[in-house]
Amino acid sequence: MFEDARLICVDCAAEYSADEPIWRCRCGGMLDLRFVSRFDPAEVARRRPTMWRYREAIPIRDDANIVSMDEGFTPLIPREIAGRSILVKQEQLFQTGSYKDRGASVLISKAKELGVRRVVEDSSGNAGCAIAAYCAAAHIECHIYVPADTSPAKLAQIVAYGAELHLVPGSRSDTARAVLEAAESEYYASHSWNPFFFQGTKTIAYEIYEQLDGQRPDAVVLPVGNGTLLLGAAIGFAELRDAGLIDRLPRLIAVQAERCAPLAARFVEQPVVEPQPTLAEGIAIADPIRGPQILDAVVQTGGCFITVTEDEIVEALKQTARAAQYLVPSSAATLAEVARYIETQNPPEDATIVSVYTGHGLKSTEKMMRLFGS
Numbered sequence: 248m249f250e251d252a253r254l255i256c257v258d259c260a261a262e263y264s265a266d267e268p269i270w271r272c273r274c275g276g277m278l279d280l281r282f283v284s285r286f287d288p289a290e291v292a293r294r295r296p297t298m299w300r301y302r303e304a305i306p307i308r309d310d311a312n313i314v315s316m317d318e319g320f321t322p323l324i325p326r327e328i329a330g331r332s333i334l335v336k337q338e339q340l341f342q343t344g345s346y347k348d349r350g351a352s353v354l355i356s357k358a359k360e361l362g363v364r365r366v367v368e369d370s371s372g373n374a375g376c377a378i379a380a381y382c383a384a385a386h387i388e389c390h391i392y393v394p395a396d397t398s399p400a401k402l403a404q405i406v407a408y409g410a411e412l413h414l415v416p417g418s419r420s421d422t423a424r425a426v427l428e429a430a431e432s433e434y435y436a437s438h439s440w441n442p443f444f445f446q447g448t449k450t451i452a453y454e455i456y457e458q459l460d461g462q463r464p465d466a467v468v469l470p471v472g473n474g475t476l477l478l479g480a481a482i483g484f485a486e487l488r489d490a491g492l493i494d495r496l497p498r499l500i501a502v503q504a505e506r507c508a509p510l511a512a513r514f515v516e517q518p519v520v521e522p523q524p525t526l527a528e529g530i531a532i533a534d535p536i537r538g539p540q541i542l543d544a545v546v547q548t549g550g551c552f553i554t555v556t557e558d559e560i561v562e563a564l565k566q567t568a569r570a571a572q573y574l575v576p577s578s579a580a581t582l583a584e585v586a587r588y589i590e591t592q593n594p595p596e597d598a599t600i601v602s603v604y605t606g607h608g609l610k611s612t613e614k615m616m617r618l619f620g621s
């Protein structure tokens with residue numbers, strides 16, 4: 248399977264076999280993956296409810312290399328927001344507490360297939376937890392680089408999985424610089440650079456399509472830091488459209504925290520403001536490397552960017568917890584955005600709007616104590 252899979256440089260168009268253990272082009276450019284992705288809804292419907300039911304769409308050659316904990320097929324539940332009923336994908340329910348498991352399962356399966364013995368990865372926390380967990384499952388040595396001020400719950404989780412933690416003083420960008428140095432000589436299991444990660448996150452689109460009984464939603468509202476979920480969704484919906492299963496792409500609505508909103512600024516051609524710390528640490532990416540692709544994806548679907556303030560994040564966090572859902576602040580930011588989207592864009596009454604809970608609140612205990620503790 249997948250003999251046709253090629254890595255393609257987005258800058259110089261150089262091509263490589265997908266079986267080369269590289270994460271960027273010789274020219275330094277980013278790589279995308281090209282192959283024939285297949286999805287037969289009738290066949291898939293007979294399989295177990297995990298993301299690996301889309302086996303013919305996930306470019307791992309040999310089943311023996313799949314590293315899986317039966318992840319995926321998260322519930323899609325209704326929720327009332329701004330007077331409308333929307334549907335929310337429960338992506339906080341993964342093994343490691345965030346949707347990053349989708350990408351980690353595919354990326355670490357590929358690392359295993361390539362015979363990689365050791366990986367490095369940088370993260371604001373959740374991707375590091377997911378890569379560390381799947382490396383533990385695959386018996387691959389794992390080094391995770393994170394900003395020194397990352398939430399302790401995420402640090403504990405990374406170490407508990409047996410990964411080596413590298414705490415980097417300074418900003419998230421300083422962490423990215425530190426790992427790039429290490430990645431000169433190691434396999435970089437990067438959720439933003441490595442195209443295999445997006446082959447995992449794209450399965451959210453397939454699941455939404457199946458859970459809506461073969462329909463496309465009108466809009467999908469997603470948080471954006473490095474855009475791994477948004478770009479994955481864009482790939483997945485584009486594949487469904489190319490297979491003739493949906494007529495057009497749903498609008499992709501992207502949320503950024505107002506205090507760190509480089510792409511929202513570029514979307515409206517405003518100067519990018521120096522980022523400030525935000526409660527939504529998961530989406531606080533000052534310079535996302537796939538920024539141009541994210542902007543393209545949003546524009547192509549007729550979507551938009553919406554920013555949310557710290558007060559809106561806290562309010563959404565509170566309301567969501569009172570609705571019995573305990574989320575990290577980055578997830579709550581997305582719900583604040585759904586409300587803003589409904590109020591400002593006034594989508595038709597019968598529009599199907601889907602959003603996500605991306606990360607479990609147990610990851611942010613100390614922030615929750617600061618916000619809600621007496």
Ligand SMILES: Cc1ncc(COP(=O)(O)O)c(C=O)c1O
Binds near residue numbers: 473477606607
């Ligand atoms: C809980 C949570 N939500 C949203 C995001 C944003 O995801 P991305 O950086 O893929 O855009 C992250 C990223 O770490 C996250 O941890």
Ligand SMILES: [Zn+2]
Binds near residue numbers: 257273276
């Ligand atoms: Zn290149």
